[in-house]
Amino acid sequence: xxxxxxxxxxxxxxxxxxxxxxxxxxxxxxxxxxxxxxxxxxxxxxxxxxxxxxxxxxxxxxxxxxxxxxxxxxxxxxxxxxxxxxxxxxxxxxxxxxxxxxxxxxxxxxxxxxx
Amino acid sequence: xxxxxxxxxxxxxxxxxxxxxxxxxxxxxxxxxxxxxxxxxxxxxxxxxxxxxxxxxxxxxxxxxxxxxxxxxxxxxxxxxxxxxxxxxxxxxxxxxxxxxxxxxxxxxxxx
Numbered sequence: 001x002x003x004x005x006x007x008x009x010x011x012x013x014x015x016x017x018x019x020x021x022x023x024x025x026x027x028x029x030x031x032x033x034x035x036x037x038x039x040x041x042x043x044x045x046x047x048x049x050x051x052x053x054x055x056x057x058x059x060x061x062x063x064x065x066x067x068x069x070x071x072x073x074x075x076x077x078x079x080x081x082x083x084x085x086x087x088x089x090x091x092x093x094x095x096x097x098x099x100x101x102x103x104x105x106x107x108x109x110x111x112x113x114x115x
Numbered sequence: 116x117x118x119x120x121x122x123x124x125x126x127x128x129x130x131x132x133x134x135x136x137x138x139x140x141x142x143x144x145x146x147x148x149x150x151x152x153x154x155x156x157x158x159x160x161x162x163x164x165x166x167x168x169x170x171x172x173x174x175x176x177x178x179x180x181x182x183x184x185x186x187x188x189x190x191x192x193x194x195x196x197x198x199x200x201x202x203x204x205x206x207x208x209x210x211x212x213x214x215x216x217x218x219x220x221x222x223x224x225x226x227x
Binding site: 102 | 119121124149151156157158159160161164204206212213214215216217218219220
């Protein structure tokens with residue numbers, strides 16, 4: 001079946017602009033995660049959804065970052081007033097959301113470049 | 116505060132030999148540890164995991180060892196194959212949470 005998909009694959013924007021990054025999880029996966037990976041680093045947790053609600057948003061760096069998942073499937077990560085330091089690969093993952101450890105399946109990521 | 120550390124940024128191994136990737140952690144509240152593999156322009160792919168109550172888990176060519184007293188885990192790949200060349204990330208899950216904490220990654224190169 002289809003894996004996690006993310007659009008766009010690349011996004012170049014100017015400092016101060018607003019961007020939206022989209023994630024389509026694997027069908028039937030109730031849990032969805034956003035991570036950010038900077039050059040030379042591992043993925044860093046941003047936010048986790050269980051269904052439509054954000055169960056853990058402790059990784060969002062500041063109030064310029066916001067994410068939604070209105071129907072419990074597709075999610076959008078929104079970044080306001082982008083800064084050059086926001087440049088990174090934004091990864092989305094989904095899992096079955098069952099009790100116990102659940103393998104997280106990652107998408108290919110969106111590479112965001114803020115000029 | 117880097118809770119999960121992979122101190123070797125790169126490792127080069129000859130095809131057919133054993134590859135050993137290492138990971139250290141500081142948080143005693145981690146209850147699961149996972150290894151992910153990443154090719155360029157792709158997302159990380161799950162390889163193998165281990166519960167904190169175990170000390171070894173094996174899946175084919177891949178074995179993960181956990182030493183809780185030393186807060187250290189390692190991934191063994193034997194025999195190493197050219198397709199194993201990738202970046203390997205160690206990750207850990209805090210008990211009661213779902214988010215993963217990742218190390219910085221180790222780039223493994225298998226030489227023919």
